[in-house]
Amino acid sequence: MPSLFRPALAGIFMAFLACSAAMAAQPELDLAQYHGRVLVVDFWASWCKPCRQSMPWLNELRARYGEQGLVIIGVNVDAERADAERFLRDVPVDFEIIYDGQGTLAQKFGLQAMPSTFVYDRDGKLAHTLYGFREARRAEHESQLQELLARKT
Amino acid sequence: MNRKMGIHAGKVAGIVLALACAALTGCSSLGVKPWEREVLARDDMQLDANPLDTSLDDHIYFSKEGTSGGRGFGGGGCGCN
Numbered sequence: 001m002p003s004l005f006r007p008a009l010a011g012i013f014m015a016f017l018a019c020s021a022a023m024a025a026q027p028e029l030d031l032a033q034y035h036g037r038v039l040v041v042d043f044w045a046s047w048c049k050p051c052r053q054s055m056p057w058l059n060e061l062r063a064r065y066g067e068q069g070l071v072i073i074g075v076n077v078d079a080e081r082a083d084a085e086r087f088l089r090d091v092p093v094d095f096e097i098i099y100d101g102q103g104t105l106a107q108k109f110g111l112q113a114m115p116s117t118f119v120y121d122r123d124g125k126l127a128h129t130l131y132g133f134r135e136a137r138r139a140e141h142e143s144q145l146q147e148l149l150a151r152k153t
Numbered sequence: 154m155n156r157k158m159g160i161h162a163g164k165v166a167g168i169v170l171a172l173a174c175a176a177l178t179g180c181s182s183l184g185v186k187p188w189e190r191e192v193l194a195r196d197d198m199q200l201d202a203n204p205l206d207t208s209l210d211d212h213i214y215f216s217k218e219g220t221s222g223g224r225g226f227g228g229g230g231c232g233c234n
Contacts, residue, residue, distance in 0.1 A: 043188065045188065045191065047190075047191045047194040047195070048194065049194075077188035078191065079189075079191055103186065103188045103189065106186070106187075106188040107186075111186065111187050111188055112187060113187050114187045114188060114190065116187070
């Protein structure tokens with residue numbers, strides 16, 4: 001009996017370790033650390049077609065306004081991280097990506113659509129929320145960003 | 154006889170209770186969140202298997218009937234359009 005008991009105990013212990021590792025892997029996004037900068041938090045997924053269209057735009061924004069204090073963070077909500085990584089090989093991005101496979105952050109932000117983009121001003125206040133992505137509205141969004149970047153804290 | 158009926162009534166009450174629970178809570182976890190639509194966004198999950206064909210059909214339809222639409226809601230399944 002003890003010979004059976006020990007592997008079972010080890011199994012339970014391993015399961016506990018796996019669970020705690022999964023708990024520890026909860027993504028975190030501390031908005032306060034971006035105080036003084038204009039922060040764009042973009043929720044995307046590999047299966048979302050408008051997200052694919054929006055990526056080159058976000059790259060452009062990062063290249064154009066990064067030095068003026070624009071920070072872009074992409075939050076990926078793919079259940080499988082491998083899907084996201086495959087997508088990123090196709091559509092490389094040059095901003096930070098946070099993986100939120102469980103939708104913890106998505107829940108926290110109360111996502112209404114995909115993609116959803118949250119824009120925070122230099123004071124850390126939510127300035128704009130953009131749902132979906134349309135090429136036609138790029139200029140409008142960009143001028144909103146320019147306005148936020150021009151404002152000092 | 155009375156005891157038998159009591160057991161029978163108990164069973165009926167149990168079934169009614171179970172059905173009531175199912176009816177009241179069965180839909181409590183419905184609603185796919187926007188970030189959970191991965192499977193729904195797949196091509197083979199679309200109601201319209203051939204969008205080009207549908208658009209041509211629509212074109213013929215509105216040319217003949219002088220009306221269009223009414224087929225349902227279009228979109229990529231990501232809740233954005």
